[in-house]
Amino acid sequence: MDIDAFIAAHRPAWDRLDHLVKHRSSLTGAEVDELVDLYQRVATHLSIVRSSAHDPMLTGRLSALVARARSAVTGAHTPAWREFVRFFTVSFPVVAYRARWWWLATALATTAVAWVFGAWVAANPDVQAVIGTPDEITQLVEHDFADYYSENPAASFAGRVWINNAWVSAQVIIYSVLLGLPIPYVLFQNAANVGVSGGLMASRDKLDIFFGLITPHGLLELTAVFLAAAVGMRLGWTVIDPGPRRRTEVLAEQGRAVMSVALGLVVVLFLSGLIEAFVTPSPLPTWARVGIGVLAEAAFLAYVIGFGRRAARAAETGDLERAPDVAPAA
Structure with a gap:
């Protein structure tokens, strides 16, 4: 040639x-x-x-x-590390940020229920008598509540806490397929349990111990549960009111967003479990343990607001970059 x-x-x-x-x-x-x-x-x-x-x-x-x-x-394949970075800087925070009003409403409503139950139990000896005998309540208040956080090795306890919290979050996310209708009931049960425990502690003037033990990990833990519930209920509402877009397209987008939150909360709940296992029962003074919990909560909220707001302004939804069911529409 x-x-x-x-x-x-x-x-x-x-x-x-x-x-x-x-x-x-x-x-x-x-x-x-x-x-x-x-x-x-x-x-x-x-x-x-x-x-x-x-x-x-x-x-x-x-x-x-x-x-x-x-x-x-x-088309070139996106490197795995870029997908990882995008998930934690765009996908997860923007979904949480876009659900912020559902998230806030869920947190306020659940907290209000817990406070109502706590005040009711603390002010009514008859209600306390239904819950347990005076000796049983004394055992709970004086020993069991605090011992719960230190009776098992920290590493083992952290794993158990992580699994339990992840299961609660998974429940509310799974219930999103039922239009989110069971989610308020799950939140009500958890709020009632926290309220009853707080009410019993308050009835024996142990409220400082209650908040000293529950605040370090509880802030981040409950925030994660509220977020899971919020996106789950938001997905259910999407079925009822999809807006101007096709219902199937919006449902698919929100469904993938819910999965983003589920994956992101695995990390958040893992950190919460570490705090509950290693910080809550530690010999640190109460102000130090509570301060660690407040810092963890502030850092998480700052992360969501900072990255989420920036991604929302860039018109990101947290959905896949090349969603298979999104078609051009006039």
Whole structure:
């Protein structure tokens, strides 16, 4: 094969392909079709050169050109580390930020229920008598409540706490498929349990111990549960009121958003479990333990607001970059 004649005959096609690859982000429809056609032709040229000529420089040039064209035609895979970074800087925080009013309402309503139960139990000896005998309540208040956080090895306890908290969050997320209707009941049960414990502690003037033990880990833990409940109920509401978009498209988008929160909360609840296992029962003074809990809560909220607001302003939804069910619409 006359290599010089081959180059002279096909150089315009190679140069044109190189130009299209360099400007692939702004191609018209016809130019995209031309790019695909030239990619196939130049790949054939590369095969001919490899089998009929011995010109390493030409082979290298065409190999590089075909590789870049293949990337432009088929799309390059995003590195795993970029997906990881995007998840924690965009997907998770923006979903939490967009659900902030549902999140806030869930937190306020659940806290109010817990306070009502606590005040009711603390002020009514008859209610306390139904819950347990005076000796049982004394045992709980004086020993069991505090011993719960230190009776098991810290590492083992952290694992148990993580699994339990993750299960509660998973429950409220799973219930989103039922329009989120069971979620308020799950929250009510948890609020009632916390309120009853607080009421019993308050009835024996142990409220300082109650908050000293529950605040370090409870702030972050309950915030995570409230977030899971909020996105679950928001998904249920999407079925009822999808807005101007197609119901299936909005439901799929919100469903993927719920899964983003579920995965993100695995990390948040893990940190909460570590605090509950290693900080709550530690010999640190109460102000130090509570301070650690407040710092963890403030850091999490700052993270969500900072990254979430920035992503929301960039019109991010937390959905997949190339969602399979999103179609252009006028």
